[in-house]
Amino acid sequence: MTEVRESCGLCAVTGDREAAAFVAEGLHAQQHRGQEAAGILVSSGGSLELHKGLGLVSEVLASLPEGWRERGITAAMGHVRYGTYGSGSLANAQPLLVEISGRQVGIAHNGTLSNASVLKNELTKLGAIFQTNSDTEIILHLMAHRMESTGYDVRHALELALARLEGAFCLLVMVPGGIYAVRDPLGFRPLSLGRIGSHGWAVASETIAFPLCCAEYVREVEAGEMLWLPSDGGEPASWRFGPQESLFGSGRKLAQCIFEHVYFARPGSIVFGDSVYEVRIRMGERLADESPAPCDVVIPVPDSGMFAALGYSRRMGVAFDMGFTRNHYVGRTFIDPATARRAAMVTRKLQPIPEAVRGKRVCVVEDSIVRGTTSRARIKALREAGASEVHMRVSCPPHRFGCFFGIDFPQPSALIANNMSLEEIRKTLDLDSLSYLSREGMLSCVRAHSPCDYCTACFNGDYPVAPPEGAMPRSCGQ
Numbered sequence: 001m002t003e004v005r006e007s008c009g010l011c012a013v014t015g016d017r018e019a020a021a022f023v024a025e026g027l028h029a030q031q032h033r034g035q036e037a038a039g040i041l042v043s044s045g046g047s048l049e050l051h052k053g054l055g056l057v058s059e060v061l062a063s064l065p066e067g068w069r070e071r072g073i074t075a076a077m078g079h080v081r082y083g084t085y086g087s088g089s090l091a092n093a094q095p096l097l098v099e100i101s102g103r104q105v106g107i108a109h110n111g112t113l114s115n116a117s118v119l120k121n122e123l124t125k126l127g128a129i130f131q132t133n134s135d136t137e138i139i140l141h142l143m144a145h146r147m148e149s150t151g152y153d154v155r156h157a158l159e160l161a162l163a164r165l166e167g168a169f170c171l172l173v174m175v176p177g178g179i180y181a182v183r184d185p186l187g188f189r190p191l192s193l194g195r196i197g198s199h200g201w202a203v204a205s206e207t208i209a210f211p212l213c214c215a216e217y218v219r220e221v222e223a224g225e226m227l228w229l230p231s232d233g234g235e236p237a238s239w240r241f242g243p244q245e246s247l248f249g250s251g252r253k254l255a256q257c258i259f260e261h262v263y264f265a266r267p268g269s270i271v272f273g274d275s276v277y278e279v280r281i282r283m284g285e286r287l288a289d290e291s292p293a294p295c296d297v298v299i300p301v302p303d304s305g306m307f308a309a310l311g312y313s314r315r316m317g318v319a320f321d322m323g324f325t326r327n328h329y330v331g332r333t334f335i336d337p338a339t340a341r342r343a344a345m346v347t348r349k350l351q352p353i354p355e356a357v358r359g360k361r362v363c364v365v366e367d368s369i370v371r372g373t374t375s376r377a378r379i380k381a382l383r384e385a386g387a388s389e390v391h392m393r394v395s396c397p398p399h400r401f402g403c404f405f406g407i408d409f410p411q412p413s414a415l416i417a418n419n420m421s422l423e424e425i426r427k428t429l430d431l432d433s434l435s436y437l438s439r440e441g442m443l444s445c446v447r448a449h450s451p452c453d454y455c456t457a458c459f460n461g462d463y464p465v466a467p468p469e470g471a472m473p474r475s476c477g478q
């Protein structure tokens, strides 16, 4: 499934002279969370220095600024960004760096504030002038208002700003002496703490970054926790902020994004306390229990459907095979649009392998179906490659609603399951059978937290924080 994109990824290191290089590596490991822009902010000699640009980590951070390594910088934080509307400018790339009351403050954000427009209107009336169209700048203006009008220090201004925010926000906030790491009270997005030897610390959206920072996973940054990591690698200090209960009335404690486990996070990561690999295997197993398909071979839609397909085939006792080959170098098409339609150009990225599927009843395991356009093309391609039957099993429930918390889905009207019944989808996609994993089945696959501590709003419309009236879902940093 390639029609949905993640918002952003964060990484920070303190206490190690390779901090900037470690953060660059940690961002590279999280490139899947955002490919539009990347940046690193470091604390050196009592001031902050920023390096950022548009493009992939390998392009933007190919060479770190001269002197960073030699100076033995011990605190760095970075960001990879994905955004959509109006986001293609360097101004929106993060971290953002500003000066407030003579003090440098840098910030990087993963998530989306659901009350951004309310806060922005309020701040604009107070005279704030916005340089970007990102939610993240709102947090800086909230802090600036407090620091300039009351003389509060950064920590207290940040705490007061946090109390005004609703929605999804994992933050890194840097000042010359260290880095604050913050996770919102509902814990929508993942953020974890790692230890570098006995001298340093690392924070990352996904733990897959830790080995590349020479760090070992310690624990999640808790929902509603603000951590202070001194630049010299000293022990972190921790505070709580909230209260959570003011944001919702359902008795829910957390609203962790289950879609991180279904699709976004890398299988080598621990997210919300669970191994993404293990959760995806269990999703496949549960899918087999709920909806066994009459098939000779189980094939994944690479890459994100891989582990659910593995679990499905093992539980079914049916062979697993790679029925699609992936072209990693897909760029623009060289033929005109009409011909491209005829040639099913949508399948350029994944093409069936006739020898793997010819004459077989194939069960394709997909992590999700969004618009259905790419699925339809792939199923057609499988039939043309000789599959005698094509069944599809999906490792999450049907997507019917948008996301207000940092995930870029198409508008609900464009979601195939928003408009059609299961049987209508099956016919539209030209499948012999189609089943989705139930919501209960999906939630039974996570173990570290209670199933009711997950957001499933894009499946059932039960938003943990009420969307603003008349608002359309937005992606990270808009």
Ligand code: SF4
Pocket: 188, 256, 257, 258, 259, 260, 402, 403, 404, 405, 406, 407, 455, 456, 457, 458, 459
């Ligand atoms: S609406 Fe869906 S994608 Fe968005 S946070 Fe909730 S579970 Fe995740």
